[in-house]
Amino acid sequence: xxxxxxxxxxxxxxxxxxxxxxxxxxxxxxxxxxxxxxxxxxxxxxxxxxxxxxxxxxxxxxxxxxxxxxxxxxxxxxxxxxxxxxxxxxxxxxxxxxxxxxxxxxxxxxxxxxxxxxxxxxxxxxxxxxxxxxxxxxxxxxxxxxxxxxxxxxxxxxxxxxxxxxxxxxxxxxxxxxxxxxxxxxxxxxxxxxxxxxxxxxxxxxxxxxxxxxxxxxxxxxxxxxxxxxxxxxxxxxxxxxxxxxxxxxxxxxxxxxxxxxxxxxxxxxxxxxxxxxxxxxxxxxxxxxxxxxxxxxxxxxxxxxxxxxxxxxxxxxxxxxxxxxxxxxxxxxxxxxxxxxxxxxxxxxxxxxxxxxxxxxxxxxxxxxxxxxxxxxxxxxxxxxxxxxxxxxxxxxxxxxxxxxxxxxxxxxxxxxxxxxxxxxxxxxxxxxxxxxxxxxxxxxxxxxxxxxxxxxxxxxxxxxxxxxxxxxxxxxxxxxxxxxxxxxxxxxxxxxxxxxxxxxxxxxxxxxxxxxxxxxxxxxxxxxxxxxxxxxxxxxxxxxxxxxxxxxxxxxxxxxxxxxxxxxxxxxxxxxxxxxxxxxxxxxxxxxxxxxxxxxxxxxxxxxxxxxxxxxxxxxxxxxxxxxxxxxxxxxxxxxxxxxxxxxxxxxxxxxxxxxxxxxxxxxxxxxxxxxxxxxxxxxxxxxxxxxxxxxxxxxxxxxxxxxxxxxxxxxxxxxxxxxxxxxxxxxxxxxxxxxxxxxxxxxxxxxxxxxxxxxxxxxxxxxxxxxxxxxxxxxxxxxxxxxxxxxxxxxxxxxxxxxxxxxxxxxxxxxxxxxxxxxxxxxxxxxxxxxxxxxxxxx
Ligand code: GAL
Numbered sequence: 001x002x003x004x005x006x007x008x009x010x011x012x013x014x015x016x017x018x019x020x021x022x023x024x025x026x027x028x029x030x031x032x033x034x035x036x037x038x039x040x041x042x043x044x045x046x047x048x049x050x051x052x053x054x055x056x057x058x059x060x061x062x063x064x065x066x067x068x069x070x071x072x073x074x075x076x077x078x079x080x081x082x083x084x085x086x087x088x089x090x091x092x093x094x095x096x097x098x099x100x101x102x103x104x105x106x107x108x109x110x111x112x113x114x115x116x117x118x119x120x121x122x123x124x125x126x127x128x129x130x131x132x133x134x135x136x137x138x139x140x141x142x143x144x145x146x147x148x149x150x151x152x153x154x155x156x157x158x159x160x161x162x163x164x165x166x167x168x169x170x171x172x173x174x175x176x177x178x179x180x181x182x183x184x185x186x187x188x189x190x191x192x193x194x195x196x197x198x199x200x201x202x203x204x205x206x207x208x209x210x211x212x213x214x215x216x217x218x219x220x221x222x223x224x225x226x227x228x229x230x231x232x233x234x235x236x237x238x239x240x241x242x243x244x245x246x247x248x249x250x251x252x253x254x255x256x257x258x259x260x261x262x263x264x265x266x267x268x269x270x271x272x273x274x275x276x277x278x279x280x281x282x283x284x285x286x287x288x289x290x291x292x293x294x295x296x297x298x299x300x301x302x303x304x305x306x307x308x309x310x311x312x313x314x315x316x317x318x319x320x321x322x323x324x325x326x327x328x329x330x331x332x333x334x335x336x337x338x339x340x341x342x343x344x345x346x347x348x349x350x351x352x353x354x355x356x357x358x359x360x361x362x363x364x365x366x367x368x369x370x371x372x373x374x375x376x377x378x379x380x381x382x383x384x385x386x387x388x389x390x391x392x393x394x395x396x397x398x399x400x401x402x403x404x405x406x407x408x409x410x411x412x413x414x415x416x417x418x419x420x421x422x423x424x425x426x427x428x429x430x431x432x433x434x435x436x437x438x439x440x441x442x443x444x445x446x447x448x449x450x451x452x453x454x455x456x457x458x459x460x461x462x463x464x465x466x467x468x469x470x471x472x473x474x475x476x477x478x479x480x481x482x483x484x485x486x487x488x489x490x491x492x493x494x495x496x497x498x499x500x501x502x503x504x505x506x507x508x509x510x511x512x513x514x515x516x517x518x519x520x521x522x523x524x525x526x527x528x529x530x531x532x533x534x535x536x537x538x539x540x541x542x543x544x545x546x547x548x549x550x551x552x553x554x555x556x557x558x559x560x561x562x563x564x565x566x567x568x569x570x571x572x573x574x575x576x577x578x579x580x581x582x583x584x585x586x587x588x589x590x591x592x593x594x595x596x597x598x599x600x601x602x603x604x605x606x607x608x609x610x611x612x613x614x615x616x617x618x619x620x621x622x623x624x625x626x627x628x629x630x631x632x633x634x635x636x637x638x639x640x641x642x643x644x645x646x647x648x649x650x651x652x653x654x655x656x657x658x659x660x661x662x663x664x665x666x667x668x669x670x671x672x673x674x675x676x677x678x679x680x681x682x683x684x685x686x687x688x689x690x691x692x693x694x695x696x697x698x699x700x701x702x703x704x705x706x707x708x709x710x711x712x713x714x715x716x717x718x719x720x721x722x723x724x725x726x727x728x729x730x731x732x733x734x735x736x737x738x739x740x741x742x743x744x745x746x747x748x749x750x751x752x753x754x755x756x757x758x759x760x761x762x763x764x765x766x767x768x769x770x771x772x773x774x775x776x777x778x779x780x781x782x783x784x785x786x787x788x789x790x791x792x793x794x795x796x797x798x799x800x801x802x803x804x805x806x807x808x809x810x811x812x813x814x815x816x817x818x819x820x821x822x823x824x825x826x827x828x829x830x831x832x833x834x835x836x837x838x839x840x841x842x843x844x845x846x
Contacts, residue, residue, distance in 0.1 A: 040347035045072035046293025069336025114179035170212025190557030256315025269676035278400035282374035305551025310657035321636035330418025338411035341404035342372035371406035452544035467565025475593030643723020736792035770845035800832035
């Protein structure tokens, strides 16, 4: 009886515990941190935008985030995706927000939901659905009744949905924080006095929705009380919130930067990113978010603009395809572990900040029971040796050391213990006998898109129309067409000196056809000026201008009004006499979108596809179709569009986005190796100058069947689709790392002095691990303990080298998936006394 009673009690306790696990958490904040169930929290967050990947990818992305040491997943909410037409909602597929939030919860992570609903985010029109622009009397992002009504309606819709699914922490869900608006403070001066009342209204509207968790506004110094104002930027250690009652929070730490068509590729060295994070926690920060942790892909026509690329890789710790970017991911994971080792002291108190010399700073978080310290060298040139609490510490320039017990270094931002892992795109054979492009070619079929007006809904209008007002962004394409009669005696027909068609457009691409033939084209962000010598004939002539948008603007005051298209002037000049005729004011015929878009060619189902040879290539405006088998294996798939011009592509009817491999990055600004020391800027570290901005385009695995997949291209510029190839992104054939004797021991082995004798303190270790579970280390390409030089892929021996290096590393690693090598003379002998030595290894897995 007694025994049974105890059993019952235990069971009751268990049930209670389970209930507690899903019941409400109380989230508040104080001047130090977000407070969850009465406890201040040190939180590490990362952005993953759910529509930039697929639901099939989400669990893995979230797991990799968790393994990387994140506590929180941050995402914007994308209004244009959820309400593509007014009152017609979409929460399916990539827009299944509820599923995404639940998956984060399932992994044990919190969620920061940035509702906006203006989000910027390099997303088309900053996340606003374009129909919003046509609401009578509307003015965006200001104290305007129609706008506020729509903003409130959508925000309420999202909050209600989250509540209905019990997703707020106050209901037992993962959402601990919500954001309203986005960086309005950066541009609010342009909106005058109405900006102030708009921000006040936004805050009280948000609060009235009663989520039970705090709200934040980012980059909003005048955020009203109770809204936490947070910082965005490459560094936020100098930031202070606008009230003594608010914690210091960083909502966007840019892990790299976004790519534009025509631009080189930005990257941000992990030493600098880790430095920025460590500096933030050193100076009292308690919440930091990587924007982006996984950037992903701008599928369909979702990329912002103008001219944002389809890839939104962002040089993030998880790459566009969902693979770990190493050593970035690994070094940050180690950083997060080191910060968490300090959590008790960090949440208990304020830092005491002291100078250790010029550019040298210590921050100590000390309570009666705990002590953690951060030592920083913010100088950009020289390494330093500092004395702290009577001990000496080596601090590389632009680095922070983290001492969870105020004594022993667990981590230094400039000393990487995590190996670089190569990734490569491997061209795939799609057919058993090799799948050459020639073979694919025979299977291509095509449909020519008519040049000029072909749809019955075309309409006449005098003058030149702005594009977004005309298309409502239903399509990238707008035809401007003009018929003109030229009499035999007109000066435009002079032999030997052609007439010149002058066109001005405000973006982003324009093709000019004269009598059905492409005469010239150009592109630009906000301004295109073309002067095209043209052949006219006596009698009727047709001028067809195809104007193309490449992502609507997403940033800046009044970005919604910048517009696009051929807004003029458009004139025809006689090269000989110099006289010119104004065409802008004439009667133009307009066609929104292409015929093939209306007839649904994207799915590939139309009976009109032509399989005749030869396939027309290098001609503008051709739709192409082929079928293909999925590359074998489970690795992520990309199409290499080299050989094509510009257009949109669909796989099995799903748009993989705009492709534009002929958009070439400028020649200037790239560096072979970028010095991480010193302040980062978006254009500080660039690669890929003079090369296409983007040739590879992600095709999510889940969109593919094993065989018989349909690929449709709308090639607007002219290209040869038979040149495209399929690739898979492979990871892990080459590992590479250099660890010096001055590196901290692996953070996983860190133990505070109270628990370990000095002698036993672990030494630095070089760890190698083949990421693919079926692979082992098969060869050592380079190994040197001494003073090796260079970086991964190009290590060379220095003046000092232990002759045993290679054989020792081979012995310890070959045939194993992982190996650990202590970086010490105990293992490698003493090749040169009085010098700090390093171990550099490059290994292959297979
Ligand atoms: C910020 C903005 C983000 C994103 C970022 C650049 O200003 O809040 O949404 O656009 O810049 O990637």
